[in-house]
Amino acid sequence: MEVVMQLILPKNFVEVGADSFYAKTPLFFLAGPVLGGGDWQRKMLHLINQRQEHCLVAIPCRYPEEDEIRRLHVPNYAQNVFAHQTHWERCYLRHAAQKGCIIFWLGEEDKFNPRDDGEPYARDTRGEIGAWGVHLKYVPSFRVVVGAEPGFPGLSVIKRNLDDELGYDFPIYSTMEDTVKAAVRKLYE
Numbered sequence: 001m002e003v004v005m006q007l008i009l010p011k012n013f014v015e016v017g018a019d020s021f022y023a024k025t026p027l028f029f030l031a032g033p034v035l036g037g038g039d040w041q042r043k044m045l046h047l048i049n050q051r052q053e054h055c056l057v058a059i060p061c062r063y064p065e066e067d068e069i070r071r072l073h074v075p076n077y078a079q080n081v082f083a084h085q086t087h088w089e090r091c092y093l094r095h096a097a098q099k100g101c102i103i104f105w106l107g108e109e110d111k112f113n114p115r116d117d118g119e120p121y122a123r124d125t126r127g128e129i130g131a132w133g134v135h136l137k138y139v140p141s142f143r144v145v146v147g148a149e150p151g152f153p154g155l156s157v158i159k160r161n162l163d164d165e166l167g168y169d170f171p172i173y174s175t176m177e178d179t180v181k182a183a184v185r186k187l188y189e
Contacts, residue, residue, distance in 0.1 A: 028056070029100070034060060034061055040176070106148035147175065
């Protein structure tokens with residue numbers, strides 16, 4: 001039985017290992033700015049569903065219970081497995097890199113709802129991309145794609161760092177559509 005697109009949301013645990021119901025289901029992890037980033041994840045979900053109907057998608061956003069997106073949540077999950085959201089993220093980032101794809105989307109900061117906690121926009125995302133650049137250097141089979149709007153601050157530095165770390169011209173896609181196409185292609189490489 002194949003799974004239609006379902007979501008894994010923080011900090012819920014869904015077994016995706018080799019002996020699980022989801023063992024053969026590809027997992028995408030949507031990584032990128034949450035605070036101040038707008039709700040780019042909804043559009044990305046739609047684009048993924050157009051190209052890969054049967055999959056799991058981990059999204060590190062805390063949607064309210066009444067949000068219609070939650071109807072896509074995996075129905076049977078365990079709670080209180082992860083002490084912190086960071087632990088949840090690391091678990092599903094690793095799974096996605098091995099049996100799906102990590103999709104980094106670097107959108108410009110939302111002009112109407114910018115980050116307002118005094119911290120720099122996309123602070124955590126920059127560190128995560130750097131870490132996954134190092135992972136890719138040592139485990140080239142990991143599946144990671146990066147897409148970005150041209151106005152994302154510091155994009156040229158991110159690109160240069162990835163190229164230097166990996167020793168080749170690492171592609172950064174300029175549209176969500178191209179980013180999703182690349183992520184789905186990774187499933188079949």
